[in-house]
Amino acid sequence: MGSTHGAISPTQIIDLRETCTACAGSMILEMAALSRLTGEPIFEAKAQKAMDELWKLRHRSSDLMGTVLNVHSGDWVRKDAGVGAGIDSYYEYCLKAYILLGDNKYLNRFNRHYSAIMKYISQGPMLLDVHMHRPHTTSRNFMDALLAFWPGLQVLKGDIKPAVETHEMLYQVMQRHKFIPEAFTTDFQVHWGNHPLRPEFLESTYFLYSATGDPYYLDVGKNALKSLQKYARVPCGYAAVNDVRTGKQEDRMDSFVLTETFKYLYLLFADKEDIPVNLDEFIFTTEGHLLPLALSGHGTNATRIGSDLEIENSEFAMSCPNTLSLFPDAVRKPLKHMVDGMCPRRKNKRRLTASEFSAADINHLKMLKEMGINIIALGDGRVQLLHTPAVAKSPLDAEEGLMFMQEMAELSKVQAQQPEPIPQIVSFPLNDETTGGKTAIITAQVGPAQFGEVLKGNKILKSKALTLVPFNGCSDLDEAQGSVLALGLIAIIERGDCMFVDKVRRAQKFGAIAAIVVDNVPGSSSENSPLFSMSGDGTDDVKIPSVFMFSVDAQKLLKALRLNPLTEITLKEVDDVNRLETEESMFHKLKVSVQEFLNKHTGIAIGGIERVVEDSGFKAYIGTDKIRITLENQKVVDAPMFKDKETSPSWSQSIKQVLNSLHQSENKEIFLPLTMLKLYYRSRTSDVFENDPAEQAKWLLSELSKHYYSRDDDSLIKATPTSQTSILADVEQLTKSKTVEAEKGDKNIHPDSTKSSKIIQILERSKQLEKLSILMENIDRLQMSQSEDLLNVLYKLKSSDDLIPSKERDQLKSDTKIHTNRIQVDEEIDNSNVKHVPGEL
Secondary structure, eight states, rough: OOOOOOOHHHHHHHHEEEEEEEHHHSSSHHHHHHHHHHHHHHHHHHHHHHHHHHTTTTTTTTOOOOSSSEEOOEEEEEEEESSSSHHHHHHHHHHHHHHHHHHHEEEEEEEHHHHHHHHHHTTTTTOOOOEETTTEEEESSSGGGGGHHHHHHHHTTTHHHHHHHHHHHHHHHHHHHOOOOOOOETSSSSEOOBBOOOOOHHHHHHHHHHOOOOOOHHHHHHHHHHHIIIIIIEEEEOEEEEETTTTTTOSOOOOOOOIIIIHHHHHHHOOOOSSSGGGGGGEOOOOSEEEEEGGGGGGOOOOOOGGGOOOOOOOSSSSOOOSSOOOHHHHHGGGTTHHHSSSSSOSSOOSOOOOOOTTTOOOHHHHHHTEEEEEEEEETTOOOEOOGGGGGHHHHHHHHHHHHHHHHHHHHHHHHHHHHHHHHHHEEEOOOOTTSOOOOEEEEEEEESSSSOOOOTEEEEEEEEEOOOSSTTSSSHHHHHHHHHHTTTTEEOOOSSSSSSHHHHHHHHHTOSSEEOOOOOOOTTTTSSSOOOOOOSSSSOOSEEEEEHHHHHHHHHHHHHOTTTOEEEEEEOHHHHHHHHHHHHHHHHHHHHHHHHHHHHHHOOOTTEEEEEETTTEEEOOOOEEEEEEEEOOOGGGSOOOOOOOOHHHHHHHHHHHHHHHHTTSSSSEEEEHHHHHHHHHOOOOOOOOOHHHHHEEEHOOOOOOTTTOTTTTTGSOOOOOTTTTGGGHHTSSSOOSSHHHHHHGGGOOOHHHHHHHHHHHHHGGGGGGHHHHGGGGGGGGGGGOOOOHHHHHHHHHHGGGSSOOOHHHHHHHHHHHOHHTTTTOOOOOOHHHHHHHHHH
């Protein structure tokens, strides 16, 4: 009985509309025992009423029961009739209630049900579900593992022959699949592959051995125990098997494993003197607990239904046991090849399992082809598998191919669930032409194996190294090399031809203290490939540390060993400093990529990334929100000549003011907001670089050069009235000037002209665009969160479309009289641009 967790409210009871037949019919033993031990008859009366109601719900012509019913209406929800899941313990308690309580009505009911089961459900050794109201029609083509209790109940009934037959069929299924699957088809294939270490089969084995004394059932129990030890044993107990085909385990151990599975195993092998009680005086409940038969003498006055007192005169009526054959060996012989004959078993061992597979082994590739598995090799050394049973060499090969693919899928899932390995570092000195004739320390990031020791913390391994012969490490070394390796060296081994763990295992055998497996895929490196972690084969016998090194780094290591065979190699975990440098490098690359994208689409720069353009002595340093323009001293005779000097008077006056501010500046430099540069550029050109501040700066420097190097106009460097140059007020404010006019330049910010007012409005509104640059400062925060990537950043940019309200955008376009199709480019980043980000970076 399960434990309760508080009272159930009436509302909750109403919501519980369905129950299984076994759930309602498996209380009579415990409740009757409680009543007879306490003297309170209500417990047995309530349980007896449940049994009586179930009896009334049987199909009257077939005497069969369904498996699920509605507790309110009494209607059957599932009308499948069988002996397995959903109804098993109801039949068990019908018989055991008679044995414990001595009430003949329970024996009568069981006999009626048993006759119906043997007539309709039992088909030789198999027990197939039928429709309770159409008993000659099977309802499903598979059997479930819970029906394994039935042979034990038949022994209790005394019907030994069919018990031996069904048990033998189940044993053959167990031998074929290591365990009895939760459900298997009528041709004994796996229907549901899991096996939670159920006790029913061992329960029947124990009862058959008790009834016959045949040592055959001791062998059955021995083989069952071997399977448990080999496939279910874990350090903390026994794990349920998720799939009998692959052997994958679950992190689960049900309570019945101890209370029943191992109890029946113990009783099967125990001598009588090892058992503290006489089991003949007890009966087992469905959970494997013992109730004393003496309880039948503590009778209650429970009401009995008269019609149930009439016992049928049948061959099964009062026999316990009956006189059927007690020679099970003769019964089993005709069934010897039942399962194998229906679905032939392989006599030989599996040709190839997923854990043994190596893509570099030609024989393995040939075997896969015979199984109908095609292989596609990927550029990074991985392989892709495609199974087509129709092209397999034979049906048996196609079946093995299916099993191989299932195993491979399970291995992939397990590997995907493995925690991300902590990178290791291999460092060594190298002195060649690439290091300029000086000894440089080469540091390579490598991936630790999933087997053997993994260096952690301050643990460092330093030693000389030896390249194995053969280089692939797939066969034993000669004695001479083995003796050298035993001096405590690191083994260098090439990937390919056999399993990783076998290479390292062989190196360990000959005395290596560590192993470095180098990639055989040319050009692979830690920069263009994810960290690689070598997998094992499930056997924990490798103790030395081993790592995987990509090809580019491996070539440097092998060269260092050729130049100096005594080169010392250091192997350790990536320390925090190296890890931080790696992360900073990654984020720097991210910033540069975002910068390139934004320069192309918005013209906004990220802080800390400054570009320089120059033209004829002028230089522009492009920052996050402004550019710095400087002028180097250059002789007029060396100055460039410009053919096209024509320009409008107003623009010429503006350029003069810029040059004047530059000349008067203390440091010979001026600062210009990027927004102002953009307005200059759009108002004076029709080029396509309206979102590239570098191209815009080049254009401005060209304009400055045209005026600065005009020999016939000395007034270009003289101060001029500022009434028409209000657009340059911000320039003067950002420029350190020695002149009084420059110091008082902010007085000229408020001209009366309508044109100047509109320009000031444009400047104020255009400052909102600078909010995008503020948004980009959030890129720095990525260093605090490794989970965000470039695409997330760009989505943030996409969400900033509304920084300028639509009404203000319309007013801005109206005031500046700039074409709509040009100004929208820097206000929006549309979806098509965002989608193409990965290809553009």
